[in-house]
Structure formats: structure tokens, C-alpha cells
Amino acid sequence: MKQNSGNISVExxxxxxxxxxxxxxLAEKYLRPPLVFRVVMTFIIGGLTYAAAMSSGSSLWTFVCSIFTIALLVTMLVHYFYLRSQGVKVRICPLTRFERWFSFVSGFVVAAILVGAMQLEKAGYSWIPIVSGTINGLLAYYMFSNFTASGARIKSEGE
Amino acid sequence: MKEHQFDSIIHAPNRLQICALIAPNSSVEFSVIKEQLNVSDSVLSKHVKTLEDAGYIQVEKKIANGRQRTWLSLTKAGRGAFDGHVAALREIVG
Structure with missing residues (x-):
């Protein structure tokens, strides 16, 4: 037993x-966004990826892309203020090294799929926007379902 | 290598859970913690006072829509003590 353990047993x-x-x-339960929010985010992020992939040389798709971006920000804000009204102020910035790394990697993956889809669509792969939109949408759903703020924290054991 | 510090103030089950509920967030309202832990106002107040006196928790009372809301947040020292205590427990368990 360690000296700083306050003489407590393993049990x-x-x-x-x-x-x-x-x-x-308990924290996971109250921080996990409701199903409707996760479904809306899936469609918004999927739609944003699809619109971004289609946007090269098209002002209409660029406009749709802007609409999805605004919708994404509004939905995030609505969720933030909903939790606040329920008595929880969510942390915006990651605190631990693990949380920073996790946020960076997840953001990078979504951005890489989006940029890759734009380039591949330009190269003539017309099926890429729908596939990349579906992947990013499902990825967003998975992240919002399994990696809430506390989820990231729980997985940072030992830090 | 970093030495993880066991903390007898945080170790009490309710206080450990209070810190764990606040830790993922910036701050959490008193009533939310009370509801999650299923304890009375007086019991929670006593634990919050202990943590506040130790400098681990900051208590902020704000009035919104004519209703007083008490927000609890972990201080930097509190966050460090909580993380160190959890790491120390994991070291003991192995």
C-alpha cells in the first residue's frame, strides 16, 4: 500500500x-443529447458534407453549404442553452491533454472526409458526395451518442 | 513520474460523486446534483460546504427569472485534487 493512500484497503x-x-x-445520462438532436445533427453534418462536395463552381451549392453551416451553429447553440436551462453549463474548451487530442482528431477526420470529397467530386467521382455525406452524418451520430463531455473524460483514465 | 495524491476530503462517497458530476462541465446547479445523488438539501449543503472550505468548489448564487440558482464549479485546485485522488485510487486497485 502506498504511503499517500490514507491507509485504505484495496476493497x-x-x-x-x-x-x-x-x-x-449519471453524468453520461444527463449530458447525452436527446435522440431528436442527434438525428438533426446527423442530417445537418451529412447535408453540409454533401453540399460542400457539390459546391465547386456552383453558387447554389455554396449557398446551401452556408445554410447548413448556420443550421449547425444554431443547433449547437440551442443544445448549449437547453442544457444551461436544465442546470448544466457545458465546458466549451477541452481541459485535459486527452480531451484536446480527442477533439483535434475527431475534427480532423470530419474535415478530411469533407475536403477529400470536394477533391474527388472535382475529379469526376459523382457518387462521392452522397457516400461522404452519409459517412460524416453517421460519424456525427456515433460521436454525439457515445462521446459526450464526460465520455471523453471517462476514457482519459490515468491522465 | 507524477505522484498521485490520495485526498481524504474528496474520498467520502458523496463528495467523490459531487466532484465527478461537476468535473465534465463548467458548472452544475445545486438542484441537479441533489436530484442525481438523491440526497436532501441539508446533506448536500454540508458536503458542498466541506468542499468549499477546502477550496475545491466555488459556489455562485445567481438570480434568473426571479428564481435563485446556485451554481457549483470545481476550482483549479479542486480539479487537480479530484484527478489526483482518482488516479491514486486506481493505483491502489492496480
């Missing part, structure tokens, strides 16, 4: 970790 430590897991599950 007591396990018990404390069980309480912690319980609290993490």
Missing part, C-alpha cells in the same frame, strides 16, 4: 471507484 478503493463509475454514468 475500499474499489468501493470508491464504484461510486465514481456510478456518478460518471
Amino acid at each position: 475500499e478503493a474499489k468501493d470508491a471507484l464504484m461510486h465514481l463509475d456510478n456518478a460518471n454514468q
